[in-house]
């Protein structure tokens with residue numbers, strides 16, 4: 538099968554993944570040297586790593602270039618972060634901090650927002666929280682409205698990087714989202730002070746494959762000295778070329794879509810450039826701005 542995973546590479550991939558956990562998956566004893574050069578054990582380990590992942594095969598995961606870790610697959614690597622967050626105190630404190638930082642976005646007091654989020658009452662805002670110190674920056678909380686917007690239940694989301702919302706076909710994801718992904722990777726992968734903010738505009742896919750413009754604002758917060766990233770997602774319901782609106786697996790068609798949309802995508806980059814400077818603006822302002830600018834692109838109507 539041509540598995541090209543050496544011990545060193547595998548360890549590098551899993552650098553912040555606990556070694557004990559890895560050994561447990563390999564059924565070895567702590568303290569004994571671990572060798573990763575047996576195919577079946579590697580396959581078993583990788584299957585465990587992506588056990589809950591319905592979208593990609595083990596082989597794809599194995600064959601990918603390590604530098605692109607995650608670009609092709611979204612295994613659940615953050616079980617540890619997810620577990621820590623199950624502690625009610627951690628959840629409540631984090632939601633309170635979220636309320637303080639982003640409550641004003643929705644004209645709510647911290648208390649109202651916390652109550653709404655904890656009781657899963659609200660449909661008004663999509664919020665996700667991730668642990669930037671966990672491997673692959675896993676989600677530890679998503680609101681009910683996030684589930685409605687994306688069609689993914691929280692049981693699927695928690696413990697994974699949020700990149701599962703991006704087009705599952707690489708050629709489309711690269712053509713449309715590459716620069717934004719680089720910015721987000723930089724933001725999520727390097728330590729930032731509390732309050733640091735980024736604004737991004739993504740082409741995202743619902744579970745059903747229907748795509749939408751997702752305006753994303755992410756802010757670093759600190760809870761008991763530990764950093765978290767809180768993200769607000771907003772659907773910008775405006776012009777999108779017909780050919781981009783729905784996932785398709787046909788490689789030739791996807792290639793043609795990218796060719797046809799090239800000019801439009803250049804314009805989308807300009808819109809993103811302007812939005813990225815407005816980290817102080819409210820989500821509502823950003824959405825109106827994005828809506829107005831994206832809607833103008835209808836003139837280019839390529840497809």
Ligand SMILES: Cc1cc2nc3c(=O)[nH]c(=O)nc-3n(C[C@H](O)[C@H](O)[C@H](O)COP(=O)(O)O)c2cc1C
Pocket residue numbers: 606607608665666667674698699700702703718719721722725739741751753755766767768770
């Ligand atoms: C809390 C949080 C929420 C995120 N929400 C989204 C999202 O809604 N859509 C999206 O495309 N990426 C989202 N991301 C970004 C991806 O999870 C990931 O950081 C990005 O794809 C860059 O990393 P990668 O190059 O490893 O994929 C979110 C990240 C965090 C930390």
